Amino acid sequence: MIVTIxxxxxxxxxxxxxxxxxEQILSGVLKPDEQLTSVRQLAMEININPNTIAKxxxxxxxxxxxxxxxxxxxxVNNDLSEAYKMREAEISxxxxxxxxxxxxxxxxxEKVIDVIxxxxxxxxxxxxxxx
Amino acid sequence: MIVTIxxxxxxxxxxxxxxxxxEQILSGVLKPDEQLTSVRQLAMEININPNTIAKxxxxxxxxxxxxxxxxxxxxVNNDLSEAYKMREAEISxxxxxxxxxxxxxxxxxEKVIDVIxxxxxxxxxxxxxxx
Amino acid sequence: MIVTIxxxxxxxxxxxxxxxxxEQILSGVLKPDEQLTSVRQLAMEININPNTIAKxxxxxxxxxxxxxxxxxxxxVNNDLSEAYKMREAEISxxxxxxxxxxxxxxxxxEKVIDVIxxxxxxxxxxxxxxx
Amino acid sequence: MIVTIxxxxxxxxxxxxxxxxxEQILSGVLKPDEQLTSVRQLAMEININPNTIAKxxxxxxxxxxxxxxxxxxxxVNNDLSEAYKMREAEISxxxxxxxxxxxxxxxxxEKVIDVIxxxxxxxxxxxxxxx
DNA sequence: GTGGTCTAGACCACT
DNA sequence: GTGGTCTAGACCACT
Numbered sequence: 001m002i003v004t005i006x007x008x009x010x011x012x013x014x015x016x017x018x019x020x021x022x023e024q025i026l027s028g029v030l031k032p033d034e035q036l037t038s039v040r041q042l043a044m045e046i047n048i049n050p051n052t053i054a055k056x057x058x059x060x061x062x063x064x065x066x067x068x069x070x071x072x073x074x075x076v077n078n079d080l081s082e083a084y085k086m087r088e089a090e091i092s093x094x095x096x097x098x099x100x101x102x103x104x105x106x107x108x109x110e111k112v113i114d115v116i117x118x119x120x121x122x123x124x125x126x127x128x129x130x131x
Numbered sequence: 132m133i134v135t136i137x138x139x140x141x142x143x144x145x146x147x148x149x150x151x152x153x154e155q156i157l158s159g160v161l162k163p164d165e166q167l168t169s170v171r172q173l174a175m176e177i178n179i180n181p182n183t184i185a186k187x188x189x190x191x192x193x194x195x196x197x198x199x200x201x202x203x204x205x206x207v208n209n210d211l212s213e214a215y216k217m218r219e220a221e222i223s224x225x226x227x228x229x230x231x232x233x234x235x236x237x238x239x240x241e242k243v244i245d246v247i248x249x250x251x252x253x254x255x256x257x258x259x260x261x262x
Numbered sequence: 263m264i265v266t267i268x269x270x271x272x273x274x275x276x277x278x279x280x281x282x283x284x285e286q287i288l289s290g291v292l293k294p295d296e297q298l299t300s301v302r303q304l305a306m307e308i309n310i311n312p313n314t315i316a317k318x319x320x321x322x323x324x325x326x327x328x329x330x331x332x333x334x335x336x337x338v339n340n341d342l343s344e345a346y347k348m349r350e351a352e353i354s355x356x357x358x359x360x361x362x363x364x365x366x367x368x369x370x371x372e373k374v375i376d377v378i379x380x381x382x383x384x385x386x387x388x389x390x391x392x393x
Numbered sequence: 394m395i396v397t398i399x400x401x402x403x404x405x406x407x408x409x410x411x412x413x414x415x416e417q418i419l420s421g422v423l424k425p426d427e428q429l430t431s432v433r434q435l436a437m438e439i440n441i442n443p444n445t446i447a448k449x450x451x452x453x454x455x456x457x458x459x460x461x462x463x464x465x466x467x468x469v470n471n472d473l474s475e476a477y478k479m480r481e482a483e484i485s486x487x488x489x490x491x492x493x494x495x496x497x498x499x500x501x502x503e504k505v506i507d508v509i510x511x512x513x514x515x516x517x518x519x520x521x522x523x524x
Numbered sequence: 525g526t527g528g529t530c531t532a533g534a535c536c537a538c539t
Numbered sequence: 540g541t542g543g544t545c546t547a548g549a550c551c552a553c554t
């Protein structure tokens with residue numbers, strides 16, 4: 001499990017941690033039932049106050065992505081369907097807002113679709129380079 | 132000029148004000164050189180401290196959307212091309228992030244495009260109803 | 263005598279007026295003992311409150327560039343040597359500050375001289391075009 | 394970090410603070426990633442309201458010279474190239490205006506260059522004295 | 525009347 | 540401890 005903190009990032013540290021772990025879980029890097037690095041261990045590794053790590057883990061537990069087993073640590077949840085649904089809903093909502101904003105400031109539908117297509121092209125490009 | 136504050140909104144008050152006025156200017160509701168409601172006047176109308184209104188107006192001035200003239204008030208800027216460009220860049224950036232997030236959590240490209248299409252359909256629907 | 267107000271200019275209106283008239287006097291467009299447009303007349307011409315014009319004229323009188331003759335109006339001063347000296351002192355002071363700032367942020371002396379030379383070249387260029 | 398307020402200075406307090414800190418950063422007295430004195434601490438030290446300090450710091454952040462991290466404080470930015478460029482542009486602009494003013498009031502080019510040379514000589518003199 | 529600056533003091537989220 | 544937001548109210552310069 002890799003978590004890197006960017007001190008120039010405007011997101012609070014606990015949020016950077018939850019976002020990073022959530023991403024690794026939803027993209028399959030961290031598998032169901034896999035154990036997360038312990039609070040103390042991660043705190044040492046990335047040089048962050050344990051309270052902040054604990055806050056991040058508690059948040060992930062609340063959103064149903066990980067679960068805690070008293071005294072044994074935190075583990076990736078088995079059933080992530082709820083998490084996937086919420087994530088999709090979030091993304092859809094943001095996309096709708098973007099469309100609203102685009103219409104409002106006179107950005108054409110073609111331009112919007114073009115931006116989307118280019119974003120996909122760029123991602124595919126990067127995938128190919130990795131291989 | 133209409134500004135309404137929603138206390139349940141997570142955005143700070145000054146941000147709600149800037150967003151609302153920016154929207155009215157970029158969508159043409161407020162015309163170039165039109166005078167904004169004065170700081171004190173708006174403060175009274177929406178029952179918000181003048182300092183907060185002043186902060187919002189200062190932010191809009193910094194982003195080149197309005198300008199101030201000592202002793203006379205705030206006015207909508209004539210040349211909004213820079214503001215439009217920045218707005219488009221913002222929207223494009225958010226769209227790209229959405230695409231990245233979608234790919235990451237397994238949301239298909241078809242689904243993304245579909246969300247976009249439906250958002251446009253809904254906006255057109257609403258436009259038709261207005262007539 | 264020509265005075266134009268730029269509402270987007272950050273200088274207060276009275277300051278724009280004094281600067282404009284001072285420039286015309288020091289550059290010889292307005293001759294010694296020439297009468298200035300009357301307060302009321304100028305107020306009408308440029309659509310500015312007479313109080314503001316009066317304030318500008320009072321300021322020019324204070325700095326010894328014009329004089330008032332009770333009931334007859336304002337006139338360009340005969341002896342502008344003092345005004346020229348003060349202007350030169352102002353310019354020298356600003357130049358010295360610029361040099362200080364340049365040194366401080368690592369801008370070379372060559373660069374500073376170059377900017378000066380180019381400024382002169384541009385002015386000469388414009389002079390030639392006028393002819 | 395040293396900041397001193399001069400109540401006779403015509404610049405507003407927050408401007409004196411930004412100018413002073415900007416100078417210390419661009420001249421290398423404050424190093425990249427170095428932490429600034431906290432808002433409350435500086436407020437106490439120079440006996441100025443914390444709001445005024447916060448305004449100054451926010452301005453420095455906006456101009457890309459420092460950055461803030463919630464709960465931790467303000468830090469000198471790593472990449473100051475943008476700030477240096479803007480500073481140079483500012484200085485060049487002021488120099489050009491000086492040249493324009495000089496020409497206008499009959500101050501010769503030789504005189505302008507002379508003022509520049511003397512300003513440099515004085516700075517070198519002071520440097521030598523320090524050693 | 526207009527905006528710009530400043531003080532004093534409160535409460536919040538984050539570390 | 541840190542910064543961010545907000546209120547209340549004062550005083551200033553400019554129109």
